[in-house]
Amino acid sequence: MVALRIRPINDAEIEEGASIVAHKVDDQMVVILDPSEDPDDILRANRSREKTFVFDVAFDHTATQDDVYVATTKNLIEGVLSGYNATVFAYGPTGAGKTYTMLGIDSEPGIYVRTLNDLFNSIEASSDHMAYDVSMSYLEIYNEVIRDLLNPASGFLDLREDAKGGIQIAGITEVSTNNAEEIMELLTKGNRERTQEPTAANKTSSRSHAVLQVTVKQKSRIKNINEEVRIGRLFMIDLAGTERASQTQNRGKRMKEGAHINRSLLALGNCINALSEKGSNRVHYVNYRDSKLTRLLKDSLGGNSRTVMIAHISPASSYFEESRTTLIYADRAKNIKTRVKRNLLNVSYHIAQYTSIIADLRKEIERLKAKIDEQGQNQMKKGEKANIRDIQGASYEFVFFKYM
Numbered sequence: 001m002v003a004l005r006i007r008p009i010n011d012a013e014i015e016e017g018a019s020i021v022a023h024k025v026d027d028q029m030v031v032i033l034d035p036s037e038d039p040d041d042i043l044r045a046n047r048s049r050e051k052t053f054v055f056d057v058a059f060d061h062t063a064t065q066d067d068v069y070v071a072t073t074k075n076l077i078e079g080v081l082s083g084y085n086a087t088v089f090a091y092g093p094t095g096a097g098k099t100y101t102m103l104g105i106d107s108e109p110g111i112y113v114r115t116l117n118d119l120f121n122s123i124e125a126s127s128d129h130m131a132y133d134v135s136m137s138y139l140e141i142y143n144e145v146i147r148d149l150l151n152p153a154s155g156f157l158d159l160r161e162d163a164k165g166g167i168q169i170a171g172i173t174e175v176s177t178n179n180a181e182e183i184m185e186l187l188t189k190g191n192r193e194r195t196q197e198p199t200a201a202n203k204t205s206s207r208s209h210a211v212l213q214v215t216v217k218q219k220s221r222i223k224n225i226n227e228e229v230r231i232g233r234l235f236m237i238d239l240a241g242t243e244r245a246s247q248t249q250n251r252g253k254r255m256k257e258g259a260h261i262n263r264s265l266l267a268l269g270n271c272i273n274a275l276s277e278k279g280s281n282r283v284h285y286v287n288y289r290d291s292k293l294t295r296l297l298k299d300s301l302g303g304n305s306r307t308v309m310i311a312h313i314s315p316a317s318s319y320f321e322e323s324r325t326t327l328i329y330a331d332r333a334k335n336i337k338t339r340v341k342r343n344l345l346n347v348s349y350h351i352a353q354y355t356s357i358i359a360d361l362r363k364e365i366e367r368l369k370a371k372i373d374e375q376g377q378n379q380m381k382k383g384e385k386a387n388i389r390d391i392q393g394a395s396y397e398f399v400f401f402k403y404m
């Protein structure tokens with residue numbers, strides 16, 4: 001899925017006399033008008049100045065953070081909870097609104113917070129039958145090195161491929177928690193560690209790609225000697241901005257950063273090109289190894305993941321070139337097809353572990369008993385004359401039946 005978001009025009013753009021050249025036509029269509037061409041030139045009819053693009057969904061300045069979240073990301077949660085991988089990434093020029101969409105601001109939180117809230121609400125709603133283990137890591141790729149944003153003191157980390165071709169980051173901090181607020185705290189702290197610098201185009205420009213990875217392991221509460229564990233992974237990525245050195249007046253360090261950012265985005269673009277032409281007659285080699293970013297995104301782009309790209313542009317005429325290239329890039333990405341499969345892990349227990357399974361079962365029975373008692377008490381409080389014994393009898397029967 002490819003979505004496009006046009007942010008509102010800002011004061012600086014209005015002050016420099018920019019006009020609005022990018023418009024949303026309907027829920028999927030966007031039109032961009034080339035401001036450099038002479039509108040009075042009758043020989044070049046309007047058609048040549050306008051370029052139309054169609055995406056799965058398009059947003060403009062009227063869209064709320066929730067509109068964007070609901071249309072792009074909310075639907076991925078159920079899949080992640082049942083063992084599928086999903087990736088959401090924000091792409092676009094510097095200052096076009098990527099961090100706003102992903103992290104948001106306190107009064108208008110973005111996709112990270114909304115996703116985590118819904119993820120934990122869904123887990124709570126189904127936790128009677130299933131046990132979930134959620135862990136999270138947050139990293140940045142800056143100048144082609146990986147840093148742990150939850151533990152920046154750990155230095156540079158390595159990407160490794162496991163026996164099944166899965167990508168792992170050696171030594172990354174994995175935080176286990178089932179509390180969205182706790183995660184948000186960690187995230188805000190992590191984000192402060194992110195390499196940010198003011199550029200001419202954006203006062204708090206993110207100079208790195210930030211990757212939030214959430215892993216959800218799901219297994220049945222009912223222990224068995226053969227247990228199936230489903231592992232769903234969700235990547236949420238705030239890419240560094242694409243930029244032109246001339247636009248941001250970058251020199252020295254900024255220039256070098258720009259080169260690295262552009263290298264990984266170029267590698268990403270090459271992968272997108274090669275993947276979008278897969279299936280056509282030409283054989284294309286997809287070179288994921290060209291950058292850390294594409295190695296990390298290997299599964300998300302061409303493999304086993306539901307992937308959503310949210311491309312961002314400014315509506316201003318001064319951003320026309322960046323917007324045009326972003327639209328072309330995003331248009332290419334529409335052709336990528338991924339094939340998703342559920343990640344299953346089968347755990348067979350040894351006889352020696354049966355005592356621990358029995359202990360777990362006892363704990364589960366105690367938990368259910370306590371829950372039934374609590375429900376019974378609540379009903380009594382409400383003055384309902386429910387026959388608790390009947391409820392308990394029926395529930396125990398149900399538990400017994402489940403363990404048969």
Ligand SMILES: Nc1ncnc2c1ncn2[C@@H]1O[C@H](COP(=O)(O)OP(=O)(O)OP(=O)(O)O)[C@@H](O)[C@H]1O
Nearest residue numbers: 007093094095096097098099100202205206240241
């Ligand atoms: N949809 C929006 N509504 C209101 N304000 C927005 C919106 N999108 C972006 N902004 C504002 O525009 C500014 C730049 O946005 P943001 O920092 O998200 O850009 P970015 O694409 O992440 O840039 P960079 O790549 O340089 O980090 C911020 O002040 C942000 O709050």
